[in-house]
Amino acid sequence: MEKKQFQAESKRLLEMMINSIYTQREIFLRELISNASDAIDKMYYKALTDDDLVFDQDSYYIKVIVNKEQRTLTIRDTGVGMNREDLENHLGVIAKSGSLSFKEANQSKDGHDIIGQFGVGFYSAFMVADVVTVISKPVQGTEAYKWVSTGTEGYTIEAAEKEEPGTDIILTIKPSTDEDNYDEYLDEYRLRSIIKKYSDFIRYPILMEQTSSRLKEGSEDEYEEYTEETRVNSMVPIWRKNKSELTPEDYENFYTEKRYGYDKPVKHIHISADGAVVYQAILFIPGSIPFDYYTKEYEKGLELYSNGVLIMNKCADLLPDYFSFVKGMVDSESLSLNISREMLQHDRQLKLISKNIESKIKSQLLGLLKEDRESYEQFYKSFGRQLKFGVYSDYGAHKEVLQDLVMFVSSQGKQWVTLDEYVSRMPEDQKYIYYATGASVERIEKLPQTEMVADKGFEILYLTDDIDEFALKAMNGYKDKTFKSVSSGDLGIEPGDEQEQTPEEAEESKELFDYMNEQLSGKVSKVKASKRLRSHPVCLSSEGEVSIEMEKVLNAMPDNPNIQADKVLEINVQHEVFASLKQAFEHDKEKLNLYTALLYNQALLIEGLPVQDPVEFTNDICKIMV
């Protein structure tokens, strides 16, 4: 029998293929099953134009058969089959896809979409097999042929016996070595799991013999093994079903089956888009945070299918970082796959899909916020931090998408409030959206800096997360209103009469404050009379872009940039302490120095900043006690 040679380039290409296109060996099964499914699809197309053929969906199947003794794995289909010419042209020429030509000649209808396009998938069989034998009989023909190849050595074709039309792809599985386990491709359970993973939604049944055990007839304790043929794939992808046919339980089951999470999702989003880009998607907002969510180990992404075949487990490009908590899958016919189907070309389609998905997620979250506040707050407690990171990232470029989704606890009843709610209940004379920062709501409530704004009856957002203030800065403002820290210089509130010092008093205290400022040189940039304090004697505020809270966050970072806020020590001139300061200024400078140091350290403590020299601080307290 004449042995035909692959062309030189083909030989190299095949070597390259086998060794480098695919990173995972197990996908050989996906490729062969996809080919089998394509072959059956082609029957469907042929039946459309050939009156002698009837396409009865139920009579077509794909069978995976294991023979452990002979180390063979057979993938059998009842599709169109190949004649001698096809075997030569389609399997003898690498990168020639009979399926692609077929697809081009037959426009896709009714969701019968052919998968093959590159003409290389078949050769992935050589990743696990020493010898590949193809026995095929075309549906329109009487003769069967056998194609045999050991890979790079070329192939032979001869006449063969086969009753039914269709194709058997018989792989002689390589022997296992110390490094490589090939036996797994002869293991029923392993094969089933590979089929489930990649080919669950192939629309023809994928059948396999299943070994189980049962009680022997007539016996109460003796078991026997038996085999029966069962279907491995679930065939109908739920995302192709009509939304009205599906119940909330169906979605929840899908979420659990797919192992997106072990919790109950807060919401599902089922998309069937057939506009500029055609795709289906089922997305979920998880009900609780995955344990590794806020760690580097967490990988975002959606499962990506092309025509029901899994292409990628986690396609990161489909989700922006701020929606990285979303789980689910996308299936599209219009993707430009690369040859291994492992990575996608960064194409327009994918971008369109991800833009589309982003706006769907946003509108669904807004819907949840409106219709089911409790669930939204539950969601927000888990993933709000990620949304705020999103607002802050890329210099606020995504604020339009996210600003209506963020919330903060506010001084009004310590409830969550959105920016929209805050602004809509602002009294007319309130210029700014006020916020205060601190480690917890309880601590913020006690901050002296909040006194004046709170006295005025203005609502204050309580910022307890280290990202919060950065996010607000990135947003700049909301609906024409700018954000204002209660610790910032100008609060935009006219002080009441009782706070105003007369010009003489102000002149008098200026000398005192200048003196104190000198004592605190390098620590604060100014000491001044406070306009915001009511009952407390002292507080720190900041001037300029960097607030004290931001200083804390920035300095806690690993590469500690040592950024300092421009701090101002504010003294409540209505407080009795101020009278003592004045007294000491006139009669006892040493005492004033002591008071200045004490007040400064108290202000630091209130802010949650470390006292630079705690021993000296306690000594100072002792000094005033004796």
Ligand SMILES: Nc1ncnc2c1ncn2[C@@H]1O[C@H](COP(=O)(O)OP(=O)(O)OP(=O)(O)O)[C@@H](O)[C@H]1O
């Ligand atoms: N089971 C089969 N029945 C009928 N024809 C087949 C079968 N398997 C492969 N072929 C033919 O061989 C060709 C080459 O198959 P191969 O898997 O290499 O490429 P493909 O499926 O066209 O593209 P891709 O690389 O994208 O999978 C197919 O296009 C098809 O014409």
